[in-house]
Amino acid sequence: MDEAQELAVLRLLTEVCGTDAIDQERDVDLFDAGLLDSLGFTHLLVGLEDDLGIRVPPTAVERDEVSTVNRILTFVSERL
Amino acid sequence: MDIIDRIGAVAARAGDRVAHRHLGESLSYAQLWSGSSALAARIAGELPDDGSPVVVYGHKESAMLVAFLGAVRAAHPYIPIDVSWPADRISSVIDESRARLVVAVRTLPSGVSTAATVLDGSGLAASTIPPGPTRQAHPVAPDDPYYVIYTSGSTGHPKGVQITSSALSNFVDWAVSLAEIRVLIPHRASDAPHGPQSSDGVSKRGSATAEPADVWLNQAPFSFDLSVMDLYCALATGATLHSIDAATVVSPRRLHDELASSDVSVWVSTPSFADLCLADPGFDASLLPRLGLFLFCGETLPTATAAALRERFPDAQVVNTYGPTESTVAVTSVVIGPEHLAAATLPVGRAKPGTTILIRDESGAALPANQPGEILIAGDTVSVGYLHRPDLTAGAFTLVDVDGVPTPAYRTGDLGHLDADGMLHFGGRLDGQIKLHGYRIELEDVENNLRRVTGVQQAAVLAVRNESGVVTHLHGFVQLASPPEGGPLAVATALKKELRAYVPDYMVPKLLTVVDRIPLTGNGKADRRALLARDT
Incomplete structure (x- = not known):
């Protein structure tokens, strides 16, 4: 993943979570933190498709795979 | 019944x-x-x-x-x-x-x-x-x-x-009749007869000669009165209630599989839940072939949601309803048709039999058609009041004259207007109460509980809305006794964790920001306007 792609993911997460604090604390569980819920999660997937061309149906991913910023970055880099 | x-x-x-x-x-x-x-x-x-x-x-x-x-x-x-x-x-x-x-x-x-x-x-x-x-x-x-x-x-x-x-009986009599509107749909005319009820009170659906009994979707928890609609409509007609639990909802894959095996024919949920399902491209009539009716209540039904459902489920009717817990789930309904989808907001419907909707100004005077004011609900499903709280009951419930008969009524605190055809249009709240994903929340309730969290001196909570005016999340601001240790995310997570001991999850603000001081208005209340400016 290049820098521009990482920035795109972080921008998307900031939008979905509603705060840029996620950038600084990348191992906080976003579901535990109440920043990501089922609806936010589906918005995230839609955004990944729109911004990065990664198509992941919501039924093909479990939330543990995408529960922190670092996990989401790994998840995305594996699919680029 | x-x-x-x-x-x-x-x-x-x-x-x-x-x-x-x-x-x-x-x-x-x-x-x-x-x-x-x-x-x-x-x-x-x-x-x-x-x-x-x-x-x-x-x-x-x-x-x-x-x-x-x-x-x-x-x-x-x-x-x-x-x-x-x-x-x-x-x-x-x-x-x-x-x-x-x-x-x-x-x-x-x-x-x-x-x-x-x-x-x-x-x-x-x-x-x-x-x-x-x-x-x-x-x-x-x-x-x-x-x-x-x-x-x-x-x-x-x-x-x-x-x-x-x-009150429950009066509500269910009417709610069951909403399910019978499917009889009127021309493209279903070739189906076996749907209702009306046979004389023994058991719907013909499910008898040996007719099609299988209805299956009603139960999404809302039983502590949320939206569930009363699916629970008692199902039981009163001999139909099946199909419950989806909270753990299934958080996994899109499990939710998809659960719906696929549900055989649901009548859908009852909040619009937010339908939005969640619509994010799955596989959520359509092929997943739920028997689904003939969507009944929505609990929060504003966005036009886009209704339009998307009509597209994905061309044979199903979409019905919007409105009503507070204090008048038994819902008291108005409207079948959403193409004529409604052109407008920015959907109407919430006409009053059910036995209910009269009144629009009043601050002095309590009745307002004519198209004039917005507070919605009063009078009729046969109004609550007898709050348990052991005569003080709160006296403030919210009253008797009004309906065609010369003193009738129990509830002051909703909701804004709205009736148009010339008697159609009710909802226009928001008069006070700090909001709806988030169908849940009714008093912002002060969240603030009071935030103040109970260790180290919190002062708290204020905002409801953040999107361009359509729908509340998307809560943003809480707290003033702490001493500077927090750790990053803002970790601090907020710890505060939220403690708040969860006092309030249900849906009342925990998505965003929690620690501020040096909560700005106050001239009369000493938290200045929500100033906080809102900070938020955007």
């Missing part, structure tokens, strides 16, 4: 029909009836015949239905409490409702302290009632409360809305 008699009639005539399904568990009408008979006798043996409420604690288990029916068949209203509630709120509702008995379908959290007797209800669906005293029971009378549902109150304490057996 008398709901208890109806359920008894189904149990007698078609006892092996399925009343409830939940995660592979299935409850027949015969099991529901015999289990609730035994529980009613046990409750009558346990409690004096004083109409005191019985708390029923659990989630979507079939035993919940047995417990509800067992309580009302012993002339005690029930208070449904969902597992999503924190221990503190459970204790305070048991205490304030003066309940003497708790039927625990799930084990109560360890933090719950109560003097009430706790009865293990986990085996109720299998008719295993723990041994104890029993006595002949009689069912709840028409004018007595059938259930009490607690909603957010601005003081930080929830309020118990009492709904009588007759």
Whole structure:
């Protein structure tokens, strides 16, 4: 993943979570933190498709795979 | 209709029909009836015949239905409490409702302290009632409360809305008729006849000669009165209630599979839940081929949601309804057609028979058509008031003259107007109460509970809205006694964790920001306007 792609993911997460604090604390569980819920999660997937061309149906991913910023970055880099 | 008699009639005539399904568990009408008979006798043996409420604690288990029916068949209203509630709120509702008995379908959290007797209800669906005293029971009378549902109150304490057996019956009579609108759809004309009810009160659906019984979707927890619509419409017509539990909703894959195997024919949910399902491209008529009707309540139905559902489910009707808990789930309805989809906001419908909608100004004077004012609901489904809170009841309930007859009425605190055709249009709230994903929340309730969190000196909570004015999340601001240690995310997460001990998850603000000082207005209240400016 290049820098521009990482920035795109972080921008998307900031939008979905509603705060840029996620950038600084990348191992906080976003579901535990109440920043990501089922609806936010589906918005995230839609955004990944729109911004990065990664198509992941919501039924093909479990939330543990995408529960922190670092996990989401790994998840995305594996699919680029 | 008398709901208890109806359920008894189904149990007698078609006892092996399925009343409830939940995660592979299935409850027949015969099991529901015999289990609730035994529980009613046990409750009558346990409690004096004083109409005191019985708390029923659990989630979507079939035993919940047995417990509800067992309580009302012993002339005690029930208070449904969902597992999503924190221990503190459970204790305070048991205490304030003066309940003497708790039927625990799930084990109560360890933090719950109560003097009430706790009865293990986990085996109720299998008719295993723990041994104890029993006595002949009689069912709840028409004018007595059938259930009490607690909603957010601005003081930080929830309020118990009492709904009588007759109010529930009046509501269900009408709600069941909404399901019959499918008869009018031309493209379904070739189907076997849908309703009307046969004389024994059991819908023709499900009899040997007609198509299978309806399956009603239950999405809302039983502690949320939206669930009353699916629960009692299903039971009163001998249909099946299909419950989706909270753990399934958080996994899109499990939700998809669960819906695929549900055979749901009538959908009841909040619009937010439908939006969640619509994110799955596979959510359409091929997934739910029997689905003929969507019934929405609990929050504003966005035009885009209705339009998307009509596209994905071309054979299904989309019905918008409106009503507060205080007037039994819903009192208006409208079938959404192409003519409504052109407008920015959808109407909420016309009043049901037995209900009159009045629009009043601040002085209480009636307003003419198209003039916005406070919505008053008068009629046969209005609550008899808040349990043990005559002070709050006096402030919200009144009698109004309807065609010369003094009629019970509820001041909703909602803004709206009636158009020239008697169609009601909803226009938001008069106070700090908001709706988030269908849940009614008083912002002050969240603020008062935030102040209980360790180290919090002052708190203010904002409802953040999108371009369409729909509340998307809460943003809380807190002033702490000493500077926090750790990053803002970790600090906010710790504060939220503690707040979850006091309020249900849906009341925990998504964003929590620590500020040096909460700005105050001239009269010493938190300056929400200044905080809002900070938020954007």
